[in-house]
Amino acid sequence: MLTGAATTLSSMARRVRRETLKIHKTAPGTRIASSLSCVEIFVALYYGNVLAFDAHRPGWEGRDRLIISKGHGAISLYPILADIGYFDASELSKVCKEGSFLGGIPDCVIPGFETINGSLGHGPGVAVGMAIALKRRRNEATVFVLLGDGELYEGAVWEAIMFAGGHELDNLVMILDNNKACMLDFCKNILDMEPLAEKFRAFRWTVQTVDGHDAGALAASLAALKADRSGKPKILIADTVKGKGAPSLEGDPLSHIKNLSAAEVDSLAAGLE
Amino acid sequence: MNDESNGLRTRAMRDVFIEALGHRMKEDENIFFLCADFGSPALDRIRKECPGRFINVGIAEQNLINVATGLALEGHTVYAYAIAPFITMRAYEQIRVNLAIQSQIKELNVNLIGVGAGLSYDVSGPTHHCVEDISIMRALPGFVLFSPSDWVLASRFVDYSIRVKKPKYIRFEGKLSEQIYDDKEALRIEDGFCALRQGQGVCFISTGFMTRTALKAAAALGKNGISAGVIDLYLLKPIHGVRLFDAIKGYEAVITLEEGFVNKGGLDSAVSVLLEQNESKIKLKRMGIEDSYTFDMGTRDALHAMNGIGVGDVIAAVQGIFGNER
Incomplete structure (x- = not known):
């Protein structure tokens, strides 16, 4: 279990990173580099007093909705959901194993996951639909949607971004895990998307940027963006490193498709004890 | 109509x-x-x-x-x-x-x-x-x-x-x-299809616009002494296979009519599977659009004629199976 001694967000992030590595060791089919870049984002959301949730009532009407559009890179959410009680921690050793509901890409069969995930670019549009529904019901909950920066190549994402800006969906917060790499290369070598912040501002979004590995700063930014209801959707561009914490993955343009060896995981996990 | x-x-x-x-x-x-x-x-x-x-x-x-x-x-x-x-x-x-x-x-x-x-x-x-x-x-x-x-x-x-x-x-x-159906009459969507016309020997199973074609062809064939049945299959999924087979099992041949590609999983495929599941000897003729797109201009009827699914084509198909009269 993760709770107990861990008292700060950064120590929680170390624990989540360690648990994520352990999952990867038993389930090497998981996308470890993508899952490591958003560890602090998840920690900030769940332990940083950002998300409203009730693990015992996953469908609670007042919950904030979190859509994991970058489904492949969310294995690091498993230890958190287990820790806060969405499912038993013993399930973590079964990821990708026969009979387990925890797959290489999480879906809505898992308590705590709102939507089907895995095909990139759908999350923002679905989040827009939820945001409209909540506004209509005068439900104060916020819809969060996590994207990878490579996902911005999908055209449907921009249909949703344009719609959210035009319809002033200020109960929508997008979090961009800006780890700057796709499957085959760094984004800047594929098709440079900068300046990103200006693009979102042009679509009438409020934009903030943050160090995506500073859980405290992430929590503060996310809480502020959640509270901001000034008529614009909001995006937090989290500057992250793909494969964060695993030296053999950091800086490797092909980290997306690389696995860590069992020995490497053991060594990294030991360093995070 | x-x-x-x-x-x-x-x-x-x-x-x-x-x-x-x-x-x-x-x-x-x-x-x-x-x-x-x-x-x-x-x-x-x-x-x-x-x-x-x-x-x-x-x-x-x-x-x-x-x-x-x-x-x-x-x-x-x-x-x-x-x-x-x-x-x-x-x-x-x-x-x-x-x-x-x-x-x-x-x-x-x-x-x-x-x-x-x-x-x-x-x-x-x-x-x-x-x-x-x-x-x-x-x-x-x-x-x-x-x-x-x-x-x-x-x-x-x-x-x-x-x-x-x-x-x-x-x-x-x-x-x-x-209009084909009586707007005063109760209709159950769940039934999935409606036998609009009872026939002998041959039955059309049509969907959408092609039901109009089936009715026109059946009326024309009737004048030649051929009584063709018409089943309007409006629910293409789910298909109530037991009831549908029951409705066609007395016929010798079934002709599917759809304004869509044939041999690619459409209405024709659904009926073909139904016949196979029932180990049926009923002959099946699939009428729909073959493996190409249509660039030529023309009325709906003209496009149907170009694609071999006009009323005349349907009548000819029946005559091809049974000859001119029964």
Whole structure:
């Protein structure tokens, strides 16, 4: 279990990173580099007093909705959901194993996951639909949607971004895990998307940027963006490193498709004890 | 069938459906209507009377499906309305993932209304012809596929669409539709098909616009002493196989008629599988569009003749099976 001694967000992030590595060791089919870049984002959301949730009532009407559009890179959410009680921690050793509901890409069969995930670019549009529904019901909950920066190549994402800006969906917060790499290369070598912040501002979004590995700063930014209801959707561009914490993955343009060896995981996990 | 002096009226499926839906939307605040910049006179009323629940997402079918999904995940009944080839094929992967796959886990009542089934948009050319939708939408588990032959059937689907909480694809005619069914008579959508005409020897199983062709062909054949049955199969998924086979088992031959590709999973494939499952000796002739697109201009009837699915072609096919008289 993760709770107990861990008292700060950064120590929680170390624990989540360690648990994520352990999952990867038993389930090497998981996308470890993508899952490591958003560890602090998840920690900030769940332990940083950002998300409203009730693990015992996953469908609670007042919950904030979190859509994991970058489904492949969310294995690091498993230890958190287990820790806060969405499912038993013993399930973590079964990821990708026969009979387990925890797959290489999480879906809505898992308590705590709102939507089907895995095909990139759908999350923002679905989040827009939820945001409209909540506004209509005068439900104060916020819809969060996590994207990878490579996902911005999908055209449907921009249909949703344009719609959210035009319809002033200020109960929508997008979090961009800006780890700057796709499957085959760094984004800047594929098709440079900068300046990103200006693009979102042009679509009438409020934009903030943050160090995506500073859980405290992430929590503060996310809480502020959640509270901001000034008529614009909001995006937090989290500057992250793909494969964060695993030296053999950091800086490797092909980290997306690389696995860590069992020995490497053991060594990294030991360093995070 | 298009003779209003018979008391039969000609109306647009979409107008009748949207009009009836508009009445339900006034009573039921849970219903949303989205469109991808596609209209109908009846929509103006919904826009006026249900503000906030009519949303034009713009020419953006992918977003149309995704936004509809988000609303449905929050418990709303949603209608998503666009031109048939675009709502099905431009956004097929959104439909597959967010509606077909996800509805296996979560209840999603999203009703996709595609206008312009088959060759409805005759002179707009192959981009606007919709000849793949039956095949590709039938391929999706959990989906309901409704293909009405007239506006009476179309209007009766409103109640079903609200009541049956599944993703659905509704393929509407793009032009005015001639009345086939009695608008005073009770119709059960769940029945899935209607034997409009009993025959001997040969039976047409048709869907959508082609039911009109089947009825015309059957009437002409009747004058030659050939009595052809006509089954209007309006629910293409799910198909009630037991009842449908029961309705055709007395015939020697079945001819499927669809304004869509044949041999690719459409109506013809569904009937073929049904016959195979029943180890039936009934002969099957598939009539639909062969493996190419149509660029030539012409009326709907002319396009049908070019594709070998005109009334004359259907009559000839029957004569090919049975000779001129029985």
